[in-house]
Amino acid sequence: MKEIILCKYGEIALKGLNKRTFEDVLMKNIKRRLNQLGKFHYTRSQSTIYIEPLDDNADIDKAIDKLKKVFGIAKISRSIECEKSLDGIKCTAVPALEDTLLAAKTFKVETKRADKTFYLKSPEISNEVGGMILDAYPHLEVDVHDPDVVVLVEIREHNAYVSAGKADGAGGIPIGTSGRAMLLLSGGIDSPVAGYMIAKRGVVLDCIHFESPPYTSERAKLKVIKLAERMAEYTGRIKFRCVPFTKIQEEIKNNCPEELFTIIMRRLMMEIADKICERERIQCLVTGESIGQVASQTMSAMVCTDVVANRPVFRPLIGMDKSEIIAVSRKIDTFDISIEPYEDCCTVFTPKHPKTKPDIKAVEAGQAMFDFKPLVDDAIENTSCEFIEAKR
Amino acid sequence: MIYFDNAATTKPCDEAVKAVCETLQTNWSNPSSLHGLGLKAEQALNSAREIIARALDTDSECIYFTSGATESNNLAIFSTAKTLGRHKKKIVTTAIEHPSVSQPVKHLEENGFEVVYITPNKSGEINSADIISAVDDNTCLVSCQLVNNETGYILPVAKAYKAVKRLYPKVITHCDCVQGFMKLNISASCLNADLISLSGHKIYGPKGVGALYVKKGIRVLPVNFGGGQEKGIRSGTEAVPNIAGFGAAVEAFSTSIDERYQKMVELSNYLCQQAETVEGVTVNKFSESSPYIASVTVDKIKSETLLHYLEQKGIYVSSGSACSKGKKSDVLKAFGYDDKALDSTVRLSFSYDNNKFEIDEFLKQVKNAQAELVKIN
Numbered sequence: 001m002k003e004i005i006l007c008k009y010g011e012i013a014l015k016g017l018n019k020r021t022f023e024d025v026l027m028k029n030i031k032r033r034l035n036q037l038g039k040f041h042y043t044r045s046q047s048t049i050y051i052e053p054l055d056d057n058a059d060i061d062k063a064i065d066k067l068k069k070v071f072g073i074a075k076i077s078r079s080i081e082c083e084k085s086l087d088g089i090k091c092t093a094v095p096a097l098e099d100t101l102l103a104a105k106t107f108k109v110e111t112k113r114a115d116k117t118f119y120l121k122s123p124e125i126s127n128e129v130g131g132m133i134l135d136a137y138p139h140l141e142v143d144v145h146d147p148d149v150v151v152l153v154e155i156r157e158h159n160a161y162v163s164a165g166k167a168d169g170a171g172g173i174p175i176g177t178s179g180r181a182m183l184l185l186s187g188g189i190d191s192p193v194a195g196y197m198i199a200k201r202g203v204v205l206d207c208i209h210f211e212s213p214p215y216t217s218e219r220a221k222l223k224v225i226k227l228a229e230r231m232a233e234y235t236g237r238i239k240f241r242c243v244p245f246t247k248i249q250e251e252i253k254n255n256c257p258e259e260l261f262t263i264i265m266r267r268l269m270m271e272i273a274d275k276i277c278e279r280e281r282i283q284c285l286v287t288g289e290s291i292g293q294v295a296s297q298t299m300s301a302m303v304c305t306d307v308v309a310n311r312p313v314f315r316p317l318i319g320m321d322k323s324e325i326i327a328v329s330r331k332i333d334t335f336d337i338s339i340e341p342y343e344d345c346c347t348v349f350t351p352k353h354p355k356t357k358p359d360i361k362a363v364e365a366g367q368a369m370f371d372f373k374p375l376v377d378d379a380i381e382n383t384s385c386e387f388i389e390a391k392r
Numbered sequence: 393m394i395y396f397d398n399a400a401t402t403k404p405c406d407e408a409v410k411a412v413c414e415t416l417q418t419n420w421s422n423p424s425s426l427h428g429l430g431l432k433a434e435q436a437l438n439s440a441r442e443i444i445a446r447a448l449d450t451d452s453e454c455i456y457f458t459s460g461a462t463e464s465n466n467l468a469i470f471s472t473a474k475t476l477g478r479h480k481k482k483i484v485t486t487a488i489e490h491p492s493v494s495q496p497v498k499h500l501e502e503n504g505f506e507v508v509y510i511t512p513n514k515s516g517e518i519n520s521a522d523i524i525s526a527v528d529d530n531t532c533l534v535s536c537q538l539v540n541n542e543t544g545y546i547l548p549v550a551k552a553y554k555a556v557k558r559l560y561p562k563v564i565t566h567c568d569c570v571q572g573f574m575k576l577n578i579s580a581s582c583l584n585a586d587l588i589s590l591s592g593h594k595i596y597g598p599k600g601v602g603a604l605y606v607k608k609g610i611r612v613l614p615v616n617f618g619g620g621q622e623k624g625i626r627s628g629t630e631a632v633p634n635i636a637g638f639g640a641a642v643e644a645f646s647t648s649i650d651e652r653y654q655k656m657v658e659l660s661n662y663l664c665q666q667a668e669t670v671e672g673v674t675v676n677k678f679s680e681s682s683p684y685i686a687s688v689t690v691d692k693i694k695s696e697t698l699l700h701y702l703e704q705k706g707i708y709v710s711s712g713s714a715c716s717k718g719k720k721s722d723v724l725k726a727f728g729y730d731d732k733a734l735d736s737t738v739r740l741s742f743s744y745d746n747n748k749f750e751i752d753e754f755l756k757q758v759k760n761a762q763a764e765l766v767k768i769n
Contacts, residue, residue, distance in 0.1 A: 061581070099554075099558070102558060103558050217426065217431075218428060218431055219426070219431055219434075222431075336453070392451060
């Protein structure tokens with residue numbers, strides 16, 4: 001029995017004259033993701049990509065798992081290839097759908113007849129195949145309005161393809177069609193989710209992390225790298241930068257007013273990230289902030305940090321509650337890593353009573369008590385950089 | 393020396409010995425320590441975890457280290473009794489399990505659980521339909537071994553569990569894979585098992601280390617409490633040297649599963665062919681069996697006597713399972729061996745470095761034994 005994978009586009013199908021560009025990028029992303037799993041043949045027609053394994057070793061289950069993490073695909077189904085005749089469907093496809101059909105109570109059959117020369121019309125094919133399924137699985141009932149399983153029969157040029165049930169794809173649009181962004185990645189729950197959400201809109205993701213040894217440990221950095229590996233399953237390879245931040249944090253502590261520690265620190269992080277973006281021609285910054293979640297994420301605080309950036313700062317989680325953010329982080333499998341209990345750069349030197357409504361003038365004055373410029377330049381100079389690949 | 397007792401334990405491979413020694417000498421820190429030395433030990437732990445996960449074709453977060461398969465089996469069974477056993481008091485298992493499964497299950501039976509033991513049919517085989525039909529809404533756990541440790545018989549675990557999971561998705565499926573891991577081509581997903589027990593010393597690793605695979609989303613509760621190691625599931629400082637050795641052994645052998653399997657098939661076929669020429673010697677056959685284990689009945693000679701006779705000639709086999717130390721095997725009885733056969737069956741279990749000449753030597757010495765030893769009736 002031969003199986004193929006069908007990937008239906010999401011909103012790319014609605015694109016006008018640019019559609020082709022989006023399709024090309026999606027195809028490239030898919031190929032890159034599947035190339036270790038064996039040889040596949042790719043064809044596309046009518047907003048669907050057909051992926052056909054060329055050798056027996058190609059692992060279809062794994063391929064589907066990977067495809068579920070490719071942005072731009074709305075639905076994924078695996079189809080059984082059979083001879084283009086009712087007999088072919090009866091002998092090959094009907095028994096092969098056993099797993100899905102035994103677990104269901106109701107079903108319906110839909111038919112797409114791309115090959116208009118086939119001697120039966122679509123509704124007739126649906127009728128016939130529905131009858132075969134009822135014969136083979138007597139526990140099933142037909143429900144055309146709200147079935148547990150939709151069996152899809154496609155009559156194409158050379159063969160017929162039958163599938164039962166679709167899985168949701170990752171949605172979004174293909175990575176590489178919307179520019180490049182720099183994510184400030186801390187190690188908490190929020191920032192990986194923010195990265196995932198911005199990447200879902202087709203954005204290539206870079207990450208920047210600030211480390212402050214000995215206040216933060218090697219394990220904290222490894223944790224962040226693990227988070228990046230998880231994100232990379234969706235975003236593809238990530239360029240990961242790590243900024244040595246100890247001296248800056250120490251000087252903030254020694255020279256600035258305590259209630260402004262956090263806000264000044266965040267301004268300096270933003271400044272460093274912005275300068276690196278400038279150098280690398282990255283168009284925007286991304287953070288995992290959500291209005292009012294903590295003292296440093298009030299609207300006034302964001303106003304104070306935004307002014308140091310010379311490019312837009314996107315905050316995809318801005319209107320989300322913590323519980324909603326956690327739900328996404330569980331979905332993308334970063335939650336368990338995020339909650340590993342290591343100090344990160346944001347929790348070192350937290351003031352007892354941080355200013356929740358900082359005034360920009362006061363903050364600027366507080367920051368001016370020390371000349372951070374040489375330290376900022378130094379930190380940028382010593383920033384390390386590596387590429388992070390998905391591990392699974 | 394001819395060592396045919398590899399199902400009892402295997403000789404650790406060089407890679408495992410090296411990894412154990414190196415870890416003992418240079419990476420002896422506590423993996424839970426916050427400092428860099430601790431981190432290094434933790435990394436050794438995690439790299440072994442990744443290797444073992446890869447061998448089961450799963451993610452490293454699903455692997456939890458234990459002190460061996462006995463602990464893994466106990467943890468799997470008692471944890472399930474805790475998580476689901478309050479409302480569901482039925483366990484389905486087979487009559488041919490290793491004691492590390494049958495004893496915990498028996499303990500639960502004495503404490504109010506209903507246990508269904510599936511027995512082999514007349515031809516000595518477990519029917520997957522029997523397992524499936526024994527499971528119902530009141531069942532919390534199904535526990536079956538993949539390869540029987542005394543006979544090599546391969547149980548239809550994947551098929552049975554697939555149907556069980558389809559009919560009762562909440563039932564926990566546990567598989568004792570000790571005699572199958574690294575010998576047969578298996579993966580966690582193809583077995584449809586929620587929990588899988590593994591052992592280090594059966595696959596050329598050190599003793600005192602094993603693992604439990606826990607499928608994502610399956611809740612496991614600890615049975616011993618302490619420092620919360622292994623995500624709280626198995627407290628106690630991890631045996632880093634043993635774990636490193638386990639990982640090294642798996643890494644050393646994971647690419648040669650098919651090749652070794654083929655060699656074992658040839659070896660066990662050779663044993664069958666040659667044994668036919670010796671009167672009174674039967675190799676007990678099943679439709680599906682692991683070529684790594686052969687159950688051989690030598691008529692009219694007590695297995696223990698034969699074992700010691702062969703031992704004098706430098707050939708090491710076992711009577712039944714090594715764990716039972718000469719006790720009459722309940723497992724062989726469940727397989728339908730008659731009383732005479734029960735008393736006169738030895739187990740040969742092979743490893744990649746056994747060869748045909750050793751089989752010849754074994755049969756030659758069996759013939760000598762037949763000539764020299766006093767027969768029983």
